[in-house]
Amino acid sequence: MAPASIHLPRILRIGAGASATLLDTLGELGLARPLLVTDPFLAERGFAERLLQPLMRAGIACPVFAECVPDPTTDSVAACLSQLRRGDFDCLVALGGGSSLDTAKAVSVLALHGGAMRDFAVPATVPSGLPVIAIPTTAGTGAEVTRAAVITDTLTQEKMLCMGLGLVPVAALVDFELTLSMPHRLTADTGLDSLCHALEAYVSRKANAFTDSIALTALASISRHLRTACEDPDNREAREAMMLAATQGGIAFANASVTLIHGMSRPLGALFHVPHGLSNAMLLPEVTAWSVGHAPQRYAECARVMGLAQAHDSDTQAADRLVAGLRQLTADLEVPGPRQWGIAEEPWFANLDTMAAQALASGSPGNNPRVPEAMDIVALYRRVWAA
Structure with a gap:
């Protein structure tokens, strides 16, 4: 290496x-x-x-x-x-x-x-x-x-x-x-953005020993404190933990790279003006579900540090519980899908090929555990719409 x-x-x-x-x-x-x-x-x-x-x-x-x-x-x-x-x-x-x-x-x-x-x-x-x-x-x-x-x-x-x-x-x-003055929606979306940074850095094909420990620390902290920061915005302990985790997530992905979630996120901002953190949150469960089978040990470790799986769970069980936990987290934080956010069906489906091309051009999908082709990304965008 x-x-x-x-x-x-x-x-x-x-x-x-x-x-x-x-x-x-x-x-x-x-x-x-x-x-x-x-x-x-x-x-x-x-x-x-x-x-x-x-x-x-x-x-x-x-x-x-x-x-x-x-x-x-x-x-x-x-x-x-x-x-x-x-x-x-x-x-x-x-x-x-x-x-x-x-x-x-x-x-x-x-x-x-x-x-x-x-x-x-x-x-x-x-x-x-x-x-x-x-x-x-x-x-x-x-x-x-x-x-x-x-x-x-x-x-x-x-x-x-x-x-x-x-x-x-x-x-x-x-x-x-x-x-401390951040509203609920911004707290939720930026917190989920941090979670994506840490998760993607840990499963990235460019992950390394330096970023691994930082990414896992950030994941554990976000899992523990994000809901509290959203529900109790004056909670200084939660706010401090989320701020530190955001910086840790930044250090992790800056030195290991993001993956498919961020690659697919950019066209949503460019074409439909979805805020960056929210677009990542929209994609997080489905892209993770599509990817876990190609790095089960890595995703399983994420599940364990986030408290979603136990040490005795198999890697496959833990990875499945990670996906379920991410679905529950985004539901609890009321993350809207593309339709709920207000994107019309016709332009979404008319732009699928453009979105896939822009995602691939970013380079990030190439670092994903399961490297997609354009048709895979199109299928994932369809799945995100239907979720």
């Missing part, structure tokens, strides 16, 4: 109040001219202002770009890049969910290299970018520790996956207190 390559931020601060260390983090990195990248909601609710108060007291100006959109597009990235180029900035501070973090990552690359975002889509690699300090406000994407960004091409509506060392933030300030 080839050696595993592990990529992480240079600075990783985790825990209550971590976001308040931004000024110190800038100083440690020798940075002094940041642009804050966030979304309108966080700006309006005062998150950006509170984050920047220590910088203002220290005499550090930090203009704000607050127009990030869900599932960032090449247009929204261009708007942020335009503001960056009008100033003299040496770094970006990304505050928000995966959309804000991915926007900042994309801007950092284009600011340094020029060109178009499509130039950096896989199979191209991103070697470098302006420094990004990531401050996540959702417990799900793990984007604060990954070398990936997903940007939708405004012209083609294709979700482009970009990968490379240039997309790894130089620092991540992981503060669970920023998630």
Whole structure:
């Protein structure tokens, strides 16, 4: 087996109040001219202002770009890049969910290299970018520790996956207190996204000893705390556990890769604008059921650490209980199917071949224990519709 390559931020601060260390983090990195990248909601609710108060007291100006959109597009990235180029900035501070973090990552690359975002889509690699300090406000994407960004091409509506060392933030300030205001639906969907990251990393064909232990730890924590975080949003223990698990899931999949769930998820966001975490949640039970027979030991271990199977259960029994447990979890968290979410039947079935082609083009399905062909993915999309 080839050696595993592990990529992480240079600075990783985790825990209550971590976001308040931004000024110190800038100083440690020798940075002094940041642009804050966030979304309108966080700006309006005062998150950006509170984050920047220590910088203002220290005499550090930090203009704000607050127009990030869900599932960032090449247009929204261009708007942020335009503001960056009008100033003299040496770094970006990304505050928000995966959309804000991915926007900042994309801007950092284009600011340094020029060109178009499509130039950096896989199979191209991103070697470098302006420094990004990531401050996540959702417990799900793990984007604060990954070398990936997903940007939708405004012209083609294709979700482009970009990968490379240039997309790894130089620092991540992981503060669970920023998630206490997350509503139920966002808590559920981002939590299930984290679960997918950990599960996919563990069963991936690129799994390794470093990521295995992190992925299993995240799975155990998510299984224990996700329902509580949804039902009791002020529960600090559950919120802290979910935030840590999100970062662990990000570390795991960033260094072992996601698989078929994420590959099939991207077209749902691009074509039907399903939020990323929710699209993964829609696919999770059916794709897992289709895959378990090709790595029963791996899936069985996931079931055991999640408390869905016992040590004396056979691997086949444990894998079956994993699928049943995922079906129950998504039902308990009221994850809608494509129809329930509002996608019309005609465009869903009319786009099956396009969806399958885009899923395969992402490269993620090739890491799945059971590697699909286009017809398999089409069949799975049909199964997800009927579920």
